[in-house]
Amino acid sequence: MIKAQEIKKSFLVSLWFMFLTFPIMVIRVNPIEKFVEWRWKNMLVVGIGSFLLSFVWRYMLKKKEAGEKRAETGESGKTFLIQRILEERRFYIPLVTGLTIIAVAFPFIFSMYQTSIMTTALMYIVLGLGLNIVVGLAGLLDLGYVAFYAVGAYSYALLNYHFGLGFWSVLPIGAVLGFIFGVLLGFPVLRLQGDYLAIVTLGFGEIIRLVLENWNEFSFGPSGIANIDRPGFFGIQFSLQTASIYLYFLMIGLVIFTIIVVNRLQNSRIGRAWIALREDETACQAMGIDKTRTKLRAFALGATWAGMVGVIFAAKTTFINPASFTFLESAMILSIVVLGGMGSILGVIIGALILILLPEYLRAFSDYRMLLFGAIMVIMMVFRPQGIIANIRRTYKFNE
């Protein structure tokens, strides 16, 4: 009985899809020879394909619902596994050692191109972890995160151009400038929540980009700034190959530093305040947490990281212009956080690797890669809205 109903449902779905794709998949007008080609075979393929896929779709949805029910009653299987791997030393230590070996050997095994892609992915990991403080922990939807990234990049480019300052001296300056801009943006948006906040931050991101694009005397406009120095190492000049390896290890260092900082923060007094703010603003304030300061801290700290990565970005590409700091970039970083799992460090790392590396390696299917990319995002959000790795809170043991 149920089977018959299922088949009916899938049949309707396939009919609907055939109808939807009819104009593009079936009809082809040949304007040269002036005739219309009817490709009924395509329609058949779409029909059968959607008929079968709808079964898979429903099966997956059912599995997800069952999983949610299990989580409600408190006996969740999957999240437990991850938690166990992270906690037990006998899993944890070999895993970390393995990762370290891979990370160290990577630039020596693979080509410069691969190393460069990996460096980019590492930069997005740090950006993701920085935005994770704002969006994942404090729950403030920031759509203009790229503005702080631009602040960092331009501070290095301009200081280098005008005063010849080196990478290492600008890195902290970029971080501080990011922090200051975070506070500056933080102030006006403190009273806003949710959608309103998102729109204001979106506006802020655009303002920064438009200023950089149009204020020619200051930022050289759309033509950007070229010939930015690569990071130095006590005055030694590297060849292009060594420089990219150097940058790779620099990013590995920054990633480790960021992980340590974010991990410590999220289980600290401040981190808990952020999460409480995300969960319930009124209750949070009624429990004695200063809403204003907590929000400002999240904004400023997230921006600090964007500022730092901005400096590295400028040093890596040696050329920047406003086109690198569009809204799409903010959306990408936000996707990393949401896809990976809000508030989860491991999730953000995996999310960044997937979202940055996947389009690169999908170049083989270049015609379909953005389609696949989009499909993966949609499927993830339908079946696992909490992200790849859901946030796990620290547990405490008491022996009494």
Place this chain on the structure above:
Amino acid sequence: MNTILEVKDLSMDFGGLRALDHLDLNVVEGEIAAIIGPNGAGKTTFFNCITGIYNPTEGEILISPPGKKRKKINGLKPNRVTKKGMARTFQNIRLFSNMTVLENVMIGRHCRTSSGIVGAILRGRSTIKEEKDVVDFSYNILKKTGISHLVNEFAKNLPYGAQRRLEIARAMATEPFLLLLDEPAAGMNPRETRELDELITRLRDEDNVSILMIEHDMKLVMSLSDRIFVMDYGRKIAQGTPSDIINNPVVIKAYLGEDIDA
């Protein structure tokens, strides 16, 4: 007996609607006081005014924490009020659902601790010690409120009665001198209500906290409270001991409507 909370002539307008109308009320040290009244009488609005969520239109709110000077708290932000020593629970439970039970209580310690971002990153000795103190303190409160077996559960997975208890535990973590409970027994079964009765009495006796609560469960109100305030249409219509209130014709009228014979 010291008066610890003094509310004078408090009014609150929402546009043209007067939700609180020249209300006077006080709480003395060590008592359990209750506010009762029909729905829409302005009880929760009153709580929101004295905890800083609303800024009252008129009137004064004065607190005198034990051993400290009397102070006006009108217009202070909610977090400042809590820091001064008045903590509350909510009528519709407002826990931090994706945090563990222990973390919920640890949030209550926020205003009594001080480590900042730098401390958290460097994790120095003082931060570690403070963190440990917070954990121990919070765990003790959980033991006291009888939900210590649930420490690492997510708050959203708790049964209803335990959630109510956690709200009280979280408020107690701020070390208040006055605990404001907004319908603590709402939705509880008779057994849970009895246990709540016992918990509130114990908090008053062992932790030197005074209690002001809004409650509809008359049995609980009559057995717990030293004094009762009755509100209707934003005004205080009666106050007194439980036995005074139970026989007060004004109160009976407010609850049951006009007597036909009168």
